[in-house]
Amino acid sequence: MPGAGTDKTKTWVVAPGPVIVLVEPQIGENIGAAARVMANFGLSRLRLVKPRQGWPNPKAHMMAAGADRVLEGAELFDDLASAIADCSFVAACTARAHDQAKPVVSPEAAAERLAPLVAAGETTAVVFGRERNGLENDEVGLADAIVTFPVNPAFASLNLAQAVALVSYEWFKRTGSGLPFAMPVRSDPAPKEQIHAFFTNLERELEAVEFFRPPEKRETMTINLRNIFSRMQPSRQDIQTLHGVIMAIAEGRKGPARGGVLDGDEASLLRKLLAEHGDGRVPSERGPVRGLSRLLRRNPTEAERALWTALVADRRFAGRGFKRQVPVGPHIADLVSFPLRVVIDIAPPEEPAEAAQI
Structure with a gap:
């Protein structure tokens, strides 16, 4: 080399x-x-x-x-x-x-x-x-x-x-023949269609958090934002990365990690709500129930955090391919290792059977 x-x-x-x-x-x-x-x-x-x-x-x-x-x-x-x-x-x-x-x-x-x-x-x-x-x-x-x-x-x-x-x-x-190398081009320039889709998504998320205030300045603020990104001359990969950043901020952090939006008592109340909801009385109710279940998994207990730390840090488990919140068919598991064909659902001792079925 x-x-x-x-x-x-x-x-x-x-x-x-x-x-x-x-x-x-x-x-x-x-x-x-x-x-x-x-x-x-x-x-x-x-x-x-x-x-x-x-x-x-x-x-x-x-x-x-x-x-x-x-x-x-x-x-x-x-x-x-x-x-x-x-x-x-x-x-x-x-x-x-x-x-x-x-x-x-x-x-x-x-x-x-x-x-x-x-x-x-x-x-x-x-x-x-x-x-x-x-x-x-x-x-x-x-x-x-x-x-x-x-x-x-x-x-x-x-x-x-x-x-x-x-x-x-x-x-x-x-x-001589000039500089021996140049900046590698790893991605084509982003087409206007992709940039427009990114702006639409960005503005929608900013609107959701009431960024455009006062309302009469919304148009000017939107133009300024678009000009910032236009001056960057972004590539396709740049726009994909920025889109991922915006969605990560908008949707919140996933998986058993610190920084959830619920404390321990709130998470316990959510578990009870899920248990009371059961499987849902009509098909349309399954969506909200699954959404609440995902929210709960974004706000793990200390025991759940300890388990995740062990799976990724302990040399007996590290590298075994464990992932967090992976859908398996219609079911959302807490932890999954596809190489090991293992699915882990974390069930609190007080969790009733109805909640366990979610």
């Missing part, structure tokens, strides 16, 4: 680009870090002028974090003139004004200047100086242009690898 952005299953970008030249880098870690950002942005040609700690350097490979092929292809030179001898255009990176009559450009402008030369097959280079004091005047004199960065003038010095990263990034912006 690929790590944080490193995926060895994908093709390594190999494309022409400017040579990166590091003049007398002081420590191997900075060379490795520079090689890493070169690899990030598709540059592979690295030249080193008299690295202070010698070459090859194991600490450079450690810091390169997988960009070993850049380090393995690095070329070693004794002076800057030799390192850029085959280059038709050279840009020198510096944070200091060297009082030389040379074009001073940003990294973005430098990439724009280099791109057609590289495309024509010419060898170009971008030169970076020492970590401590950068490039000397005579070294800048060998360049065709000066590259500098728009930074805080009171703290203009960049880490060597940071400077290489800025130039490499601007290069890859011009020559």
Whole structure:
């Protein structure tokens, strides 16, 4: 499995680009870090002028974090003139004004200047100086242009690898294929018909709780609500989720959990009412009776809550597929496990036979 952005299953970008030249880098870690950002942005040609700690350097490979092929292809030179001898255009990176009559450009402008030369097959280079004091005047004199960065003038010095990263990034912006990924589209945009149905349902539920007050502002409030969701440009899944949220709020929480609307005494009174109602004297009465039964199950006793907690938390029962308030034919069970083919009805000790039949 690929790590944080490193995926060895994908093709390594190999494309022409400017040579990166590091003049007398002081420590191997900075060379490795520079090689890493070169690899990030598709540059592979690295030249080193008299690295202070010698070459090859194991600490450079450690810091390169997988960009070993850049380090393995690095070329070693004794002076800057030799390192850029085959280059038709050279840009020198510096944070200091060297009082030389040379074009001073940003990294973005430098990439724009280099791109057609590289495309024509010419060898170009971008030169970076020492970590401590950068490039000397005579070294800048060998360049065709000066590259500098728009930074805080009171703290203009960049880490060597940071400077290489800025130039490499601007290069890859011009020559790369753009962003590597985009937001996935997991659901189509919601059609107006679905949005209209959602609004109708939302407004109906808001009307039920007297949200639109005063009445004369109802039209304005409705338009504002519709505009809120229209600006979202919701997908089909968004509307389905919002519809589920509205219905959950409107219908209340289901199952043996705290937060019911009845306390223990009220639940007991409801049980008695159900017992007195029995099976219902006419078919039309079965609906209200079942509705009251569902309300009771949304307001369980402490014993019922304890049972549900045991079924979902105890390792002997967890994962056995228990569900709450599942219809089985015309009957609404308290707890059901379809994998185990088990139906549990919770019957209080004082519950009469008539209530048990509901």
